[in-house]
Amino acid sequence: MISQVFILSSQGDHLIYKDFRGEAGSDVVGVFYEKVTALTGDQPPVVMNHGDLHFVHVRQGGLYWVATTTADSSPFTLIEFLNRLAALVKDYCGSLCEKSVQMNFALIYELLDEVVDYGYIQTTSSDVLKNFIQTEAVCSKPFSLFDLSNVGLFGAETQQSKVAPSSAATRPVQSSREQGGKSEIFVDVIERMSVVIGSNGVVMKADVEGEIRVKCFMPSCSEMRIGLNEEFSIGKSQIRGYGAAVRVDECSFHQAVRLDEFSSSRILRLCPSPGESSNEQTVMQYQLSDELPSAPPFRLYPTIERDSGGRLLMYLKLRCDLLPRSAAINVCVTIPVPRGSVSVSQELSSPDQSAELKLQSRAIEWRIPRFPGGTQLSALFKLEAPALGPAPLMEVGPVVLAFELPHLTVTGLQIRFLRLSPVQPGPSQRWIRYVTHSDSYVIRV
Template sequence: MLPQVFVLSAQGDRLVYRDFRGDGGSEDLAAAFYRRITALPGARAPVFLAQGGRHFAHVRHAGLYFVATLLPGAAPFLAVEFLCRLVALLRDYCGALNEKTLGLNFALVYELLDELLDYGYIQTTSPEVLKNFVQTDPVLGQPFSLLDLSTVGLFGADTQQSKVAPSCAAARPVLPLRGEQGVRPEVFLDVVERLTVVIAVNGSPMKTDVQGEIRLKSFFPGCSEMRIGLTEEFCVGKTELRGYGTTVRVDECSFHNSVKLEEFERSRILRVNPSQGELTLMQYQLADDLPSVLPFHLFPTINHDSSGRLHVYLKLRCDLPPKSHAVNVCLHLPVPRATLSLAQELSSPEQTAALQPNSKSIEWVVPRAQGGSQLSALFKLEVPGLSRAMLRELGPANLSFEVPAYTCSGLQIRFLRFAGPQPKLPYRWVRYVTHSESYVVRLSAAG
């Protein structure tokens, strides 16, 4: 039972709130949740105890908090699973999910919540069932067009000739608007990998971890069985060896319960009957044994003098294949808290760097880094009374970036086919992306 469900912005503003039982009490539960979640340390559990024996369960997506309250005795994992499905449904109905789209579609969101829950009890989360009852059309913030090349998305469609659907191509409502004619059926199959790395002072990797997903998003109503062929040399665990080519290995993997695995052991083929909407077909993990080199290597040089000047020279080498590139590269470097000013010399004019006064850190932004290229930056910091203790406040450096059309594990999709005759064969997009928000490089404190 989930008595209350609400959505908050990253600043704690209440965007959606529904009290299904009217027992929320006089205290603002949304404000109470935000006070408690911001007071917790960095590792925040998805479920934690609130006042009066009531618990909060929450998930985060696109900077928003999706929250449900639980009464004593309720299953916490049920609440977390419901919130994850709520996020998926809102993405299916509204397209891109953010604070703006929620504001534009508040009537649709409340109608969905009323169909999902009755007096706090979950009724259904099936898109096939809900589309028979939900009547409100989504409000689109900006109509999508493949000819709109103003935005380079996560999958890096730079030009129309690249023949790669940008990220915004799948960020639109799954169900067509009433009266909309001629909408072509499409299927997006995305292989998304999240890379987490920690590199020691001497440049050797201390930790490498890849969390991967195969996501399917279908805009094709009445789709028959779909067959998805993975790399034939794909193996799970270190003891299994398949084929004679380059082996693609993961430590472990799991599948959605709707995926049929009769052909997986023999031919590495997944079979599924997808409904309209988004579905995570497979999740996998690989740790400490990447088949490819790390995308970036950072070579720092740190010098200082007695007058309080600190010189930090950073050489960033992109070790991707020459035909690959990274976008939205951002290096975050904490500096001594006593730093007063920053002077900079960057290797190219499209790069930017700035000293963030609140966090006392440098943010070096590189829009695009080609594989095999080398970038550099010289930062001159004014630090009065510079001491060895202050030098220990420098670093570690943290990189965030996105690499379109690339996977660290080497996993590839061999084919995407439909079984049986189709009245109209849909457009099929297969996309790959590797991204990282935690690529940590430790620096020498001594300089």
Template sequence: MISQVFLLSAKGDHLIYKDFRGEAGRDVINVFYEKVNALPGDQPPVVMHHEGLHFVHVRQGGLYCVATTRSNPSPFTLTEFLNRLAALIRDYCGSLSEQSVSLNSALIYELLDEMLDFGYPQTSSTEILKNFIQTEAVTPKPFSLLDLRNVGLFGADTQHSKVAPSCSSLATLSTVLWLRGGKNEIFVDVIERLTVVIGSNGTLLKADIQGEIRLKCFLPSCSEMRIGLNEEFSIGKTQLRGYGAAVRVDECSFHEAVKLDEFENQRVLRVLRVTPSQGEHTVMQYQLSDELPSPPPFRLFHSLEREPSGRQENGVSPTPLSLSLSLSQELSSPDQSAELQPISRAVRWEIPRFPGGAQLSALFKLEGSGLSAASLLEVGPVSLSFELPKLTCTGLQIRFLRLSTPLPALPQRWVRYVTHSDSYTIRM
């Protein structure tokens, strides 16, 4: 259905970009804008084409709302969806403009995630979406030359935002004020790196998780922040505190600004002297070795067979050394891709989107001179590289973020969970 959705300003600035199906690259944004500018008159056609990709757009509030597709849906369906998207932005943000979209980009991305599932429209009702949207809208404030008390020409805010220390023009002053007004946010990232070795019989031979909690604060002032972790969080096997669903790690280390007086009983980290000038820092690091709380996120079922004309393998692995090799493939879905890399002697299999609980398959056939039964012994292990959003393998979660200093407006709190494959090897 819908491959991509993006919003552009009248000057072609990229405001919102969301890829749902991986059918085209981000460069299509520039292709669309060039086609719009190349057309005579002020009313470009609603539907345009480029190398098998269809652009459907509407223009509202001085912005281009664009959807792309490689299929052949009704253009009226796509224009209605874009009109509903524009109406939802007005409902949530108060207006549809370049400034309101820039201030509420996270909210709009959350709307798109709920409105579309792999490019298929789900709902566009404001009342239904209110039950799922957690991000609060940021209302743009009008610029005033009379309110310059908090504009620091050489302060940390302007330096971090790369604003020139010269405010000789109205445009520069407006930029500084917008940056200071729109940075009332807290970002907390829980990042885990996974190292796994799985034997050829499916046995887990090695498992290691390296995790950290990163904090980035853009509040004007905050003397203390309290970060609550899982109540059943245990360090070491001898400190298990609960039954069944306890989160356990082997060891932890903390930033020097973290006070642990509430950690033992309440699992709360007190972070002192939180200021934007400190930048991003790691408040906690932890490690879990030799076991995983849950099964590994990916399993691979492979088989190797030799044919009279060559060999076929099901998997992704380094190939035997040969002067000439050719690859033929059968993939279970059209969005996958695979290629033979002669320099690294490997078959690279790419899957842009892997839904939970799904099973995908591929059949690779290698043909070349010098392949024999002994060549099967040269086949190396499979290496997987992936990123899992909204997931931690340890089960670590952030229960709450609380501030000690009251603020005029509630800050935006962003918590993200990401698991990366540091090294994920499956022997064949």
């Protein structure tokens, strides 16, 4: 049984608050944030207590999703509910971030009214709820693609098929009255990159994990055929075809995928499940280890020294080696700093950037909303640290980057075509997304 549900930003800002049973006051929001920020370490416990009140929370999209209960409820049930609630917000709003929640607070309150009745969970199916939700979503820009289960998809131009424009990234799940029975299918090609770059600029480790996800809203579709690159090869086998090769080390498929055309034509055949969040299918997973087909997307050139006043000066030049027509979004550069650091002054190369010293984690967070390919940005940080040790430079780094690369797969994997059988009688839309994000991108200084 749920007493309250609330959503907080990473800074503790109150975004959504819903009290279902009136068993606790609104001050529990502040109590929760004080408890979660007072803990040491990066992973606070999912379940915490305050008197007779139990807090259960998850982190999604940089936000705290919290449910409270005073009964002996199963914490696993509440964790699953919060994850599904976050998935619903992504389904209906098209993205999951603080700005999206702020712009769609009315829609989220309407969702909570339908999902929970006096503390009892009713349904979390977006396919069922779309018949009752009447509030229209407000699309936010810039969007966030960090959570892989995002269903607000954007497209790209493939070799043989035209798919959705990039503005579809924040496309919400529309209500049935607006859709008019329109058939849609969503295909995700998502890759996660893990890279370690040494202080000399040499790539020490480079791994890529990827997957293809399908979500279908076409009840009459009995079979789907997904064509991959003809030059797609697995393992160290001979390269296929004459075009640019796409190679992975390992590959696995969903049990429903038929592979009778895969060896000859690189075509996956499957019968899609009906369109519910819980029925989204991961049709293929693959991995590439110890190499990247192209240069890493970011290079860092640091200069760190002490000035005459005892301050630590850190001058960082960050270069984006993507193609000029590409861009990275939501870039966050985390620079660990020495113990005893109390404040920082900064000089950034563009006004849209921001930086902040996080005393709890002893790190500077340098945020760049959009970083075009082929460009370079710089930042000068002057760190006040009265208690600097004899070797403060040894306490700086390694630098960790978090980012998202829309329209791009590191391996080069693409959807060559997407065909449905039988041919759909009415109008249908097909949305394809390519996105790579950083799983772990570490640069030693």
